[in-house]
Every structure is written in C-alpha cells, then in structure tokens.
Amino acid sequence: MPEEARGPPAPAVDLVEEESGAPGEEQRRWEEARLRAAALKFGAPDAACQEPKYQLVLEVEDTIDFFRAAQLQGAEGPSAPPASTQAPQEECLQAVCRSLLVFLLRQELLAAIASHQVLIIEGETGSGKTTQIPQYLWEEGYAKKGLKIACTQPRRVAAMSVAARVAREMGVKLGNEVGYSIRFEDCTSERTVLRYLTDGMLLREFLSEPDLASYSVVMVDEAHERTLHTDLLFGLIKDVARFRPELKVLVASATLDTARFSAFFDDAPVFRIPGRRFPVHIFYTKAPEADYLEACVVSVLQIHVAQPPGDVLVFLTGQEDIEAACEMLRERCRRLGSKVGELLVLPIYANLPSNVQARVFQPTPPGARKVVVATNIAETSLTIEGIVYVLDPGFCKQKSYNPSTRMESLTVPPCSKASANQRAGRAGRTLLLALEQLYALGALNHLGELTTIGRKMAEVPLDPMLSKMILASEKYSCSEEILTVAAMLSVGDSIFYRPKDKVVFYRPKDKVVHADNARVNFFLPGGDHLVLLNVYTQWAQSGYSSQWCYENFVQFRSMRRARDVRDQLEGLLERVEVGLSSCQGDSIPVHKAITAGYFYHTARLTGSGYRTVKKQQTVFIPPSSSLFEEHPRWLLYHELVFTAKEFMRQVLEIESRTQNSACQP
Incomplete structure (x- = not known):
C-alpha cells in the first residue's frame, strides 16, 4: 500500500500498546465496567455511567447489598438557611x-x-x-x-x-x-x-x-x-x-x-x-452480616465514595466497638490516600473528654464528610447538624441488674425492629430488696421509718452503701481518706488509661507495657481502694498536674472530676455535721469504714474459688486488680459486673474480725 493511503502515523504510545497486546486499553475497559456497576449499584445518576465521577475504590464483591424497605415522608414547611449563609x-x-x-x-x-x-x-x-x-x-x-x-x-x-x-x-x-x-x-x-x-x-x-x-x-x-x-x-x-x-x-x-x-x-x-421535617428512606441489608463492625465500616466507605454530600452517624454498642471502628476507618482512608475525599472520623461516648465530645458539633469543613461513631448517647436529645445518613447495626448494649445476685450484666443482644426504633433501656431492679438493705444499714427502723443516720444518708447524693461508708468514717477518724475513696469510686472505672494492644501508626505497642507498669507502681498491700487513694494522693502532691497524669497514664479528666466530687462531698459533710479527720497513713481505720458500708458485698475463699457470703455465688477477681495474683481469705468488693465472668470490681482485703466489728449498724 502506498505511504499516502496509510494516513497519519499513530502516536508512539499506541504503537507500544499494540505491540504488547494493548494492556492499557484492557485496564481502562475493566475500570469503566467496574465504575458503571458501582454507579448503578449505589444509585448514582445515569450521567455517572457515561462520565465517571468517582475513581475505583471498592471491589464490587466486597460491598454490601441494600434494598429499600420503606420511605417516611417529610413535612412541608419553612426551611432553615443553608450552612454557607453569611447571615449573623x-x-x-x-x-x-x-x-x-x-x-x-x-x-x-x-x-x-x-x-x-x-x-x-x-x-x-x-x-x-x-x-x-x-x-x-x-x-x-x-x-x-x-x-x-x-x-x-x-x-x-x-x-x-x-x-x-x-x-x-x-x-x-x-x-x-x-x-x-x-x-x-x-x-x-x-x-x-x-x-x-x-x-x-x-x-x-x-x-x-x-x-x-x-x-x-x-x-x-x-x-x-x-x-x-x-x-x-x-x-x-x-x-x-x-x-x-x-x-x-x-x-x-x-x-x-x-x-x-x-x-x-x-x-x-x-x-x-404530626410528621417529620425531612423524608427518611429506610434500607436493610439483603442478608445478615457475620461481622456487624466490618459491615458498618464498609457501609461508611460505600456512602463516602458514591453518595452525595452529607454527614454519617453510626450507632455502635460501646466504647470498645467505637474505638475499633474509628481505627479501621482511619487506617483504610490512610491507605486509600487521595482516591477518596477527606473523611473526618469522630467518636462520642460517655467517658470521652468534653472537649473531644464537642468536636462532633463543629461544622464540617467544605469538601469533607464527617462520620460520627456514637453509642445511644446520640439517640435522643442530641441533634448533630448535617447528619444525612444513619447506620444502625441492629445491636445494643444493655445493662441488666439481677436483684437476687446483686450483679449487673453488660450484654449485646440483637434488637427487634421495635427496639431499634425505641432503643429504650429498662432497669430490672426490685424495691423490696432495697428496703432490706436500708434496714441492714441502719437507715430504716423496724417500722420502715427513716432513722437519724438515714436522714443524714439522704443528704449525701450517693449510693446508700457509699453514704454509710462516709458517715462511718467519723467514728474511725478517717473522713479525709474516705472522702477521697468515695470520690474516686464515683468516677467509675475510668481512672487508668491503657492503649490498645493493636499496633497502629500513631500508637506504639511499647506504650501498652509502660501503661501496665505505671499502674503496677500504684499498687499497695490491701486492695484496690487503697490504690485509688494512693493515686489521688500522689496527684495532689504534684499540684494536680496534667503532665503527671500524662506520664503515669492516668486520665486527667477523670481525676479533675474526682477532685470536684470530693470538694462537694466535703461541703456536704458540714450539712450533716461530720467533722474532718485523718488517720495519718494508717489503713486499718479505712478498712473498717469501708466495711461498715459494704458488709453486704463480701466474699470468702473456698476450695472452688471465691463465693459471696450472702448468696454463695461464685465470683472472680479481675486481672486488673492489685489482688489478682494474691488469694486473701476474705474480700470486700464495690460491685459485681458480668462480662466474660462474674467479676468483683474494686476489691479490698479484710480480716474476719475486722468485718465482724464493722458490720454493726
């Protein structure tokens, strides 16, 4: 064929692709097919099929199928101004x-x-x-x-x-x-x-x-x-x-x-x-998911990749699931890099510091999407502006109380559709046993009337056993120490900070070892109540320093709240006419005062382990306790919590003679 009939020569790149079997063309066709499938799958406009808007990020096989189950219409009415308004x-x-x-x-x-x-x-x-x-x-x-x-x-x-x-x-x-x-x-x-x-x-x-x-x-x-x-x-x-x-x-x-x-x-x-402000479209997965945490993470990424702008709210069961989901989202977004837009991952749960909780209410920056991973703390009364998508895995963490064993259990049962709408927590307490306990503490007489000490206990906004412990401290001249113990117990189990064992790019694994060693350094002979007292005493000696908390893996927010609680309890003692006194480092009066309030919560070592004195129930010392490797004959515990086993939280070693002398109301 003559040279003129062949037309203009092809570019050099096309010659290379022709000679190598056109791998670039095959790759391009494969990506277009995947993008077309993703656009149809996620409900993107038809124009997206012709001119793809999103890069290939998720494999179609790894995504989750949803189907629309219902649509709740919104009410027609005045609308709020857009977020970009310049009005005051x-x-x-x-x-x-x-x-x-x-x-x-x-x-x-x-x-x-x-x-x-x-x-x-x-x-x-x-x-x-x-x-x-x-x-x-x-x-x-x-x-x-x-x-x-x-x-x-x-x-x-x-x-x-x-x-x-x-x-x-x-x-x-x-x-x-x-x-x-x-x-x-x-x-x-x-x-x-x-x-x-x-x-x-x-x-x-x-x-x-x-x-x-x-x-x-x-x-x-x-x-x-x-x-x-x-x-x-x-x-x-x-x-x-x-x-x-x-x-x-x-x-x-x-x-x-x-x-x-x-x-x-x-x-x-x-x-x-009647009605609601905005229409709501309800989608369900076509089949149950084996790992609801993984399914939530994948669903968030699907929304982020293929759906219009709007923030995401994810309901999870507790702090552990929330932290795991946030780490998974941050890690996957970090791996994807510039393939996806900016995704702000913000957790919110009760033990989170207030300044961190406040981040979920801040406006989302332009061009970014915010995902709020929350417990049911965000279910009622809290309105987070900009939320368009809500993910509910269908599970909820419920705290149930067994009055016969006096044990609280944290379980994660599946929710029914009605429970998913209402998500209402119920308390399974019986009042009859509460009256028995108040009578044993000396707060009620045999006629069911408040006694003098019962009226004083009512003035202290704490659990009756904790109130009795504080009032008994006057008898044993250790009210200063008991106030500190009561304040630390009221904060909950959030004093010590321990990083996750999992190695991530911003949390070295050796920090876990340092955190465990720092906690062991606070241990004192006698039990966990004395450990809490030791932590607060050292923090006070440091001038209530936040740097001290950071170096010793102690949560500054919890300690600051314990100090506020202690100050208020000290003011309440004046109202109930209890004077301040100190035992000057002697732990025996502290043991007696605690036992005076918590003699109901005692356990004895038997051949088959620890059993509660009241109900003969088998219980265990948690691994985080200072008495975990020891086996004292008598123990006193703050509360029973069922997780993997029936654990005693905050245990204290007591002697039988100490118990008998302190149990008199």
Whole structure:
C-alpha cells in the first residue's frame, strides 16, 4: 500500500500498546465496567455511567447489598438557611427554630397546656420538643413570680448540651436564665428560670421540696427511656399534681406508648406533633452480616465514595466497638490516600473528654464528610447538624441488674425492629430488696421509718452503701481518706488509661507495657481502694498536674472530676455535721469504714474459688486488680459486673474480725 493511503502515523504510545497486546486499553475497559456497576449499584445518576465521577475504590464483591424497605415522608414547611449563609449567627438560629415542626403548632400547643394540667406530647425526633417548648412556656409567662420551669433528661450529656443550645437561642449566658443541674455539677444561679436536669436530680428535689413549690412546669422528656428514677418520678409527680392544680406536667417522647401513659395520669389528653421535617428512606441489608463492625465500616466507605454530600452517624454498642471502628476507618482512608475525599472520623461516648465530645458539633469543613461513631448517647436529645445518613447495626448494649445476685450484666443482644426504633433501656431492679438493705444499714427502723443516720444518708447524693461508708468514717477518724475513696469510686472505672494492644501508626505497642507498669507502681498491700487513694494522693502532691497524669497514664479528666466530687462531698459533710479527720497513713481505720458500708458485698475463699457470703455465688477477681495474683481469705468488693465472668470490681482485703466489728449498724 502506498505511504499516502496509510494516513497519519499513530502516536508512539499506541504503537507500544499494540505491540504488547494493548494492556492499557484492557485496564481502562475493566475500570469503566467496574465504575458503571458501582454507579448503578449505589444509585448514582445515569450521567455517572457515561462520565465517571468517582475513581475505583471498592471491589464490587466486597460491598454490601441494600434494598429499600420503606420511605417516611417529610413535612412541608419553612426551611432553615443553608450552612454557607453569611447571615449573623442569631438570625440563623432563629431561622432554624422557625423551621421546626413544633413552631407551626405553637398556639395550639400553648392552648392545650393552658386547658389541661397534665399533657402527653408525642412528636418525632427533631421536631423541637426539648428546645422549643420550654422557651414557649417562658415567653407565655409561666416563669413569673420566682417560679421555674424544669425539663428532665435521661443523660447528663443531653442536659448539658441542650441547655447550652437553648441559651444560645435565647441569647443569654449559660448559667443565668438558662442552666443545667447534673450530679456533682450545678450550672444555675438565682436568675435561672429554665432548668435542664437529669431525672435523678429532680428526684432529689423532692427531699428538700416535696411539693415542688418553686416550679410551675415540670417536663419529663424522653419518657420512653424508663429507669428507676423516672418510674419514681411519675408516681411522685402524679401525687403532687393532685393537690397542686396550678402545676403543669408535660410528658414528652418521640416513641411513646401514649395510651398507657395517658391511662396512668388519669386519662390525660395526648397532643401529637404530626410528621417529620425531612423524608427518611429506610434500607436493610439483603442478608445478615457475620461481622456487624466490618459491615458498618464498609457501609461508611460505600456512602463516602458514591453518595452525595452529607454527614454519617453510626450507632455502635460501646466504647470498645467505637474505638475499633474509628481505627479501621482511619487506617483504610490512610491507605486509600487521595482516591477518596477527606473523611473526618469522630467518636462520642460517655467517658470521652468534653472537649473531644464537642468536636462532633463543629461544622464540617467544605469538601469533607464527617462520620460520627456514637453509642445511644446520640439517640435522643442530641441533634448533630448535617447528619444525612444513619447506620444502625441492629445491636445494643444493655445493662441488666439481677436483684437476687446483686450483679449487673453488660450484654449485646440483637434488637427487634421495635427496639431499634425505641432503643429504650429498662432497669430490672426490685424495691423490696432495697428496703432490706436500708434496714441492714441502719437507715430504716423496724417500722420502715427513716432513722437519724438515714436522714443524714439522704443528704449525701450517693449510693446508700457509699453514704454509710462516709458517715462511718467519723467514728474511725478517717473522713479525709474516705472522702477521697468515695470520690474516686464515683468516677467509675475510668481512672487508668491503657492503649490498645493493636499496633497502629500513631500508637506504639511499647506504650501498652509502660501503661501496665505505671499502674503496677500504684499498687499497695490491701486492695484496690487503697490504690485509688494512693493515686489521688500522689496527684495532689504534684499540684494536680496534667503532665503527671500524662506520664503515669492516668486520665486527667477523670481525676479533675474526682477532685470536684470530693470538694462537694466535703461541703456536704458540714450539712450533716461530720467533722474532718485523718488517720495519718494508717489503713486499718479505712478498712473498717469501708466495711461498715459494704458488709453486704463480701466474699470468702473456698476450695472452688471465691463465693459471696450472702448468696454463695461464685465470683472472680479481675486481672486488673492489685489482688489478682494474691488469694486473701476474705474480700470486700464495690460491685459485681458480668462480662466474660462474674467479676468483683474494686476489691479490698479484710480480716474476719475486722468485718465482724464493722458490720454493726
């Protein structure tokens, strides 16, 4: 063929591909096929098939199949301004308030509250019940003449965050007109008219004010999350409302058995806030997943790769699962590099420091996506702006209490569909045994009436056994040491920090060894209570230093809270007329005072291991205890927790003669 008929010569790159079997062309066709399949699979627009928007990130075989099961329609109404608006913050907050569903029914709601003493309010999550209704009541004049409006929350974090949000919306400083009150922390003043508090704190109000005379409205929010405190509150509020007709009682929830609550409150009317702000599409996996943690991580990456902008909220069972999921997400995003956009992985759970928890509420930077990995702390009352996708693995961690064995168990059972919607925790406690315990502690007499020491115990906002321990410290002249022990016990099992064993790029494995050695250095003969006392004493000698906590793998946030608790307990001792004294390093008085409150919680070493004295139940010393490698004959424990075994948490060695002498009420 003549040279002119052949046309222009091909580029050099194409000649190479032709000679080598065109591997580049084959690779390109394979990637286009995968991208086309991914676009169809994840519901991307048809245009994505012609002009792929995303690079190949996930293998199709490794993804999870979902199918749409239901669609919940959203309500038509005013919408909030977009996040990029340049309007002042106050105007944005007011616009958001006006976009809530409860705003459209404000007049009808206020008329119903004025007409009825008790009102059951049912409305979808995000309708504005928690934040707006107390403000409407304040604007309507229910907080005049020195009266206050109370709104209870099931969790401390919810009370704090909601109060802060309402204060911003009203343009006031937190702690003035709007405040919160939780255990060992009171952010209120004489000017406070809207008070958010936990149900346990409102229950304590009945001790000093049985008729709640300083309150004009009591709103029990998230009533479906029934606990022992809420059940007692409902009974007490029902009695108070009968002889205080001017007291308004509101019971609110998103998923509530309204008929049952209405019948309990003498057929109280039900006010329903219909609809929801935005439509919700519900998807289920086509088949159960063997590893729900892995499935959540893969689903987050699927959403991040192929779905439109919007933040993700993932519900997991507890701190361990959350930390594992966050590490997996960060590691995979680090491996993918520039193939995917920026993904901010933010955990939130109860033991997390407050400054870290606050990160989930910060706006997402442009071009990035935020994924919040949370426990059910984010299920109610907490609203995180920008959440578009929610992943629920169908499991929840439940704490159950066995009154016969006096043991708490943390289990992870699968949720039914109704439980997934409600996710309500219930307390399986029996009151009968509580009366028996109070009688043994000397708080009740044989007629069931409060004794002198029982009234003093009621003034201390702690467990009855812990209160009795503090009051007994005066007899043994060790109140200074016992206050420290009580404060450290009230913080919980979050004093020591231990990194994960898994090797990751930002957490060297040798830190685990250093953390274990640092903990062993605090061990003292006698038991874990003395270890807690030693930790606090050394921290106080360091000048309450945060650097000392960092070097010794002790959580500074927990220690700071223990110091606050101790200061408040010291102030309460003046109210119950208990003087301060110190045993000057002698551990015997400390043993006796602790045993005076916790003689119910004793165990004896037998041929088959440790058995509780009360129920003859087999129990074990946890590996983290200072007495794990020792085998004292008699032990005292703070509480029983069932995880892998029936473990005694915070154990103390006692002598039988010490036990017998200290058990007298």
